[in-house]
Amino acid sequence: MPLADRRPLRIALLGCGVVGTEVARVLTSDAEEFARRIGAPVELVGIAVRRAGRRRDLDVPEELFTTDAMGLVTRGDVDVVIEVIGGIEPARELILAALEHGASVVTANKALLAEDGETLYEAAAKAERDLYYEAAVAGAIPIVRPLRESLAGDRVTRVLGIVNGTTNFILDAMSTTGAGFADALDEAQRLGYAEADPTADVEGFDAAAKAAILAGLAFHTRVTISDVHREGITEVTAADVRSAEEIGSVVKLLAICELDAEGAVSARVHPAMIPTSHPLASVRGAYNAVFVESEGAGQLMFYGPGAGGAPTASAVLGDVVTVAQHRLAGISGVGESAHASLEIVPIGRARTRYHVAIDVDDRPGVLSAVAQAFAAHDVSIKTVRQEGHGGDAQLVVVTHEAEDAALSATVADVRELDMVRGVSSVMRVEGVS
The missing domain is CATH 3.30.360.10 (Dihydrodipicolinate Reductase; domain 2)
Structure with a gap:
């Protein structure tokens, strides 16, 4: 069947900021190319905005703009909803309503996914619709x-x-x-x-x-x-x-x-x-x-x-193509994979190396006392050097790998030593094999 004879896939856009504007621009200006990639025409049927009548650098019919976002996602004939408004609410309510009314969803909403992704995944699975979010992490980077x-x-x-x-x-x-x-x-x-x-x-x-x-x-x-x-x-x-x-x-x-x-x-x-x-x-x-x-x-x-209108829109539109192809095929793509249900441990159990700068009195016995504090918590010292003299004396310690809780306890003890004026910096050292 020729592309022109196929039913258009109807797309609704929530948000018309930097990213939303770029998404709308590409969808309209490159509509023929998207039709070839997807296998059917695409039609932008509405753009939900906070304020009507605002001047926008976008060549689309004015009647596409609406302040009734909920009405747009629940109209029943929308195939794909793109959410780029961000935040928790009303984004969550709108996404859930879109899924319930039969639309697949493409979102860039990292905050919502990180806070309540479980609810979104469950709603998508129940509706047998897609939830895609490449743009939520690292902009244009496919990760x-x-x-x-x-x-x-x-x-x-x-x-x-x-x-x-x-x-x-x-x-x-x-x-x-x-x-x-x-x-x-x-x-x-x-x-x-x-x-x-x-x-x-x-x-x-x-x-x-x-x-x-x-x-x-x-x-x-x-x-x-x-x-x-x-x-x-x-x-x-x-x-x-x-x-x-x-x-x-x-x-x-x-x-x-x-x-x-x-x-x-x-x-x-x-x-x-x-x-x-x-x-x-x-x-x-x-x-x-x-x-x-x-x-x-x-x-x-x-x-x-990792950010910006065009890079983020690129990731959004890549998801739109995939989700639209799934709608044509009558399938849904990859859903949540949480089968492992692994324990999530606190920072105290994380292991890494540390760089610790300690302001000390410039007198004999300081290094020995500091080393004993590290040894007491089983934190092994890799290197130590003194910088400055007199009132500017400082010990700079780099450790071998240790648990975060052990390092925190070590620093607390070091601060209590009478020859230590303060611990001016504690920073983790990563990426060392």
Whole structure:
């Protein structure tokens, strides 16, 4: 049957911000090409917006815009709903209503998936419809589908990623220019890489949501954002960055999802030193990258722009093509895989190396006392050096791998030593084999 004679697949779009505008533009301007890729014409039947009458740089009929998002998703003749409004509500209510009324859903909503993905998955399974979300993690980088499908026959053991472009830009600027956090943040805001309120990025909330999604996919276990240990970069100093350079490393905000020796899941987001020899160390500016380790495939790295209208729209539209093809075939694609139901462990059980800077009195016996505090908690010291003299004396300790709880207890004891003026920095060291 010629394409022109096939019933159009009807698409509804929720949200017309930076990403939504780009999605609508491509769907309309490249409609013929999408029809060939999908196997049927596509028709954008409505765009839900918060405010009607607002001027938009988009060449679509004005009558497509509506403030009645619920009416749009429940009209009954929509095949695919694209949700790019973000947040928890009304996004959750709209997605559930769309599935209940027979539409498949493509979303970029990392916050909702990380908080209540279980409800969305169950609704999609009940409706026998697709729930696809490639754009929810790392923008244009294809990482959801490789974990969800390509590596489904493998055993993933670790996912290590730079998944927030704002924080990577800030830390990269601190490394290359010597700037402090505040100045680097100001530059990121001036260039449009950081929001006026950067809290979600710099405090690690955005990365933690993505870590929850990645961990769930990698280990076939339900992981929510509340399971992810989160630290931001606001306390990272220029001195931390210089210390990293001295041991051949750079500072990155990392999302780390891994299996421990007992087969339990650990998911955490925090700044860490990573050796310059590691592939993630070369990820510059606002770019993202995800490093995957598995038993069969070995080490894989996915790299590219992690945000922005066009890159994120690219991931959304890729899902739209897949979901639309499924609708034509009368099937649904991959659903939730949470069969493993592995234990999720707290940060205290995570194991890694540490870089600890300790301000000390410059007198005999200091090193011995500090070493005894580390030994008391079975934290092995790899290297130790003294920097400065007199009132500026500092011991810099790099440990072998140890449990986070043991390191925390060690630092607490070190702070109580009478020859210690303070512990000025504790940073994890990752990516060392």
